[in-house]
Amino acid sequence: MTTRPLSVPQIQKTSLGFAIAWTILCGVGLHYVVNFSWMISFTDSVINNALLAIACVSISNMLGYYQPKNERILYVLVVTLALTFVIIYAAKYSLGYVFTDFKNYLDFYNFSFAFRGLISFMCLGWCALANILWYRLEEQSETQTRLLTAQSLAKEAELNKLRHQLQPHFLFNSLNSVFALTMVNPKEAGVMITKLASFLRGTLKRDDELWVSVEEEMEYIQLYLDIEKVRFSHRLKIEVNVDDETLNLCLPGTLLQPIVENAIKFGLYNTSAGITIKIDVTVEQDILNLRVQNPFDPEMKATGGTGFGLTAIKRRLYLLFANPHLLQTEIEANNLYITTLKIPQKNDQDYIN
Amino acid sequence: MIRTILIDDEPLARDIVKYYLSEHKEIEIVAECCDGFEGLKAITQYKPDLIFLDIQMPKISGFEMLELVEDKPAVIFTTAFDEFAIKAFEVNAVDYLLKPIDKTRFDLAIQKLPARLNQSENTEAVLDAAAKSPAQNNRVVVKKDGVIKIIPVADINYLEADDDYVKLSTTDGAFYKNKTMAYFEQTLDAGQFIRIHRSYIINLAQVTKIELKEKDSYVVLLKSDIWLPVSKTGYVKLKAALGL
Numbered sequence: 118m119t120t121r122p123l124s125v126p127q128i129q130k131t132s133l134g135f136a137i138a139w140t141i142l143c144g145v146g147l148h149y150v151v152n153f154s155w156m157i158s159f160t161d162s163v164i165n166n167a168l169l170a171i172a173c174v175s176i177s178n179m180l181g182y183y184q185p186k187n188e189r190i191l192y193v194l195v196v197t198l199a200l201t202f203v204i205i206y207a208a209k210y211s212l213g214y215v216f217t218d219f220k221n222y223l224d225f226y227n228f229s230f231a232f233r234g235l236i237s238f239m240c241l242g243w244c245a246l247a248n249i250l251w252y253r254l255e256e257q258s259e260t261q262t263r264l265l266t267a268q269s270l271a272k273e274a275e276l277n278k279l280r281h282q283l284q285p286h287f288l289f290n291s292l293n294s295v296f297a298l299t300m301v302n303p304k305e306a307g308v309m310i311t312k313l314a315s316f317l318r319g320t321l322k323r324d325d326e327l328w329v330s331v332e333e334e335m336e337y338i339q340l341y342l343d344i345e346k347v348r349f350s351h352r353l354k355i356e357v358n359v360d361d362e363t364l365n366l367c368l369p370g371t372l373l374q375p376i377v378e379n380a381i382k383f384g385l386y387n388t389s390a391g392i393t394i395k396i397d398v399t400v401e402q403d404i405l406n407l408r409v410q411n412p413f414d415p416e417m418k419a420t421g422g423t424g425f426g427l428t429a430i431k432r433r434l435y436l437l438f439a440n441p442h443l444l445q446t447e448i449e450a451n452n453l454y455i456t457t458l459k460i461p462q463k464n465d466q467d468y469i470n
Numbered sequence: 471m472i473r474t475i476l477i478d479d480e481p482l483a484r485d486i487v488k489y490y491l492s493e494h495k496e497i498e499i500v501a502e503c504c505d506g507f508e509g510l511k512a513i514t515q516y517k518p519d520l521i522f523l524d525i526q527m528p529k530i531s532g533f534e535m536l537e538l539v540e541d542k543p544a545v546i547f548t549t550a551f552d553e554f555a556i557k558a559f560e561v562n563a564v565d566y567l568l569k570p571i572d573k574t575r576f577d578l579a580i581q582k583l584p585a586r587l588n589q590s591e592n593t594e595a596v597l598d599a600a601a602k603s604p605a606q607n608n609r610v611v612v613k614k615d616g617v618i619k620i621i622p623v624a625d626i627n628y629l630e631a632d633d634d635y636v637k638l639s640t641t642d643g644a645f646y647k648n649k650t651m652a653y654f655e656q657t658l659d660a661g662q663f664i665r666i667h668r669s670y671i672i673n674l675a676q677v678t679k680i681e682l683k684e685k686d687s688y689v690v691l692l693k694s695d696i697w698l699p700v701s702k703t704g705y706v707k708l709k710a711a712l713g714l
Contacts, residue, residue, distance in 0.1 A: 286526070289550035290480065293569035297482035300489055348480050385528070414529075 168204040329370040384411035405460040477509035478524040506535030533600040534611040558599035612645040631669040666704035
């Protein structure tokens, strides 16, 4: 919302002072120069200038409500001219009505009529231009603020995305493991570094818009699992079964890794015993099925509060497919938690970059 | 001789600390643990002078484990990435090592150790700060009869001051925690838990009715059929929280 110039206290004060001073000046001028009585001089000045002031205020408000994009000058000119005519005729008839008996004054008024019109027109025109300038500046600063807000929002989103992609906790823990390996088992350390590098490269490449083949995605997931295996060695067992016919099917490259990460987090982080994570990839009626299974501690689930943290993944699925039922979770006996992700296969190759 | 315990869920992370410590003959590793439960047991058993403690671990976090230790040993925290914790360490001058752990930095921590062996006040301050972290403020970890229990805050009916302890009344019974009422008033969600009296904080979801007992003196009835007194200021807070 733009601020009206007349709603600013300082401008209010200045214009009021200016109007009063001008009214007094006109009255005094009429009295001494043209030798009318005080009463006539001041009534003339007050009525004329009050009308002028009303016209100024209305032109300011009018410009606040509406300003044409093109032909702005013409618009202002026409409005100013029309208002000038309205006020000078209004002044003429009201003063003529009040001072019917003062022939001298009425003669003078008719004589000075054109001059008064000119002065009113100049005043109104100046007022209109000042207002246009004011609204222009307001508009500009508003656009500036909006632009800045949009920029900072975009930056924040970008930062969040980067942080999400890099998963600092995972990264630093993995670096720590690599570091340990350089001392304990330098050969293994080399393997781990290349795996970590490939994984990071894959992560940075990933984008919601980009679909990847199951084959490519499973290689990426395997890298991730291998790294986690080094970190947790004996505690983590992994079983991956991928049907041959699914290898050429596609899925968005940002969905499976967070699900596997979740499985590891809730399977592994809540127990110090060994666990098995099972991943099955199958296809059924043109729908790709990815099933991730992890054990969990029912007591821990109750205290986790936020469930299994799949909300973000659900939201992303919804944005991609406008279908909230593609991600399903179930709890089987023996405290197994199963997450199923369904990806409808689009025959239209346009969807596959 | 300084006796120490390493508590970290990743074996390789413990290996580094072990490797670095092999140069410091004055420090002896008496145990290695891979989660907070084991850590707590080992601390009770060995009463070490120093522990190396990871923060994110299975079951309970390093902070939650430490809260349950009565005679706290000196602590050197180790963490991979936790902005919140690192800030708490810095503010309270507690030693911490960032993974991957740098050798020079590690040696410096050991060098400063003698001066820090009695730093439990600082450790307490870190724990208080950690209790406010979003990852931790939805549950309370307590110990009863040697068993560790994790209580989701939603399960707490009310809290009552009891000497040096605070009694947490839940549907599963009462638990004691060695903290102050002010501590719980600050860490629990102010929209859910209201301090209605010097000695009581209640879970808003538990309120069934409020009654006037005498002039200016109110009592509140909880779902568990317990009447609790409400102080004058407590009544104002309770009314505001219930939107009356």
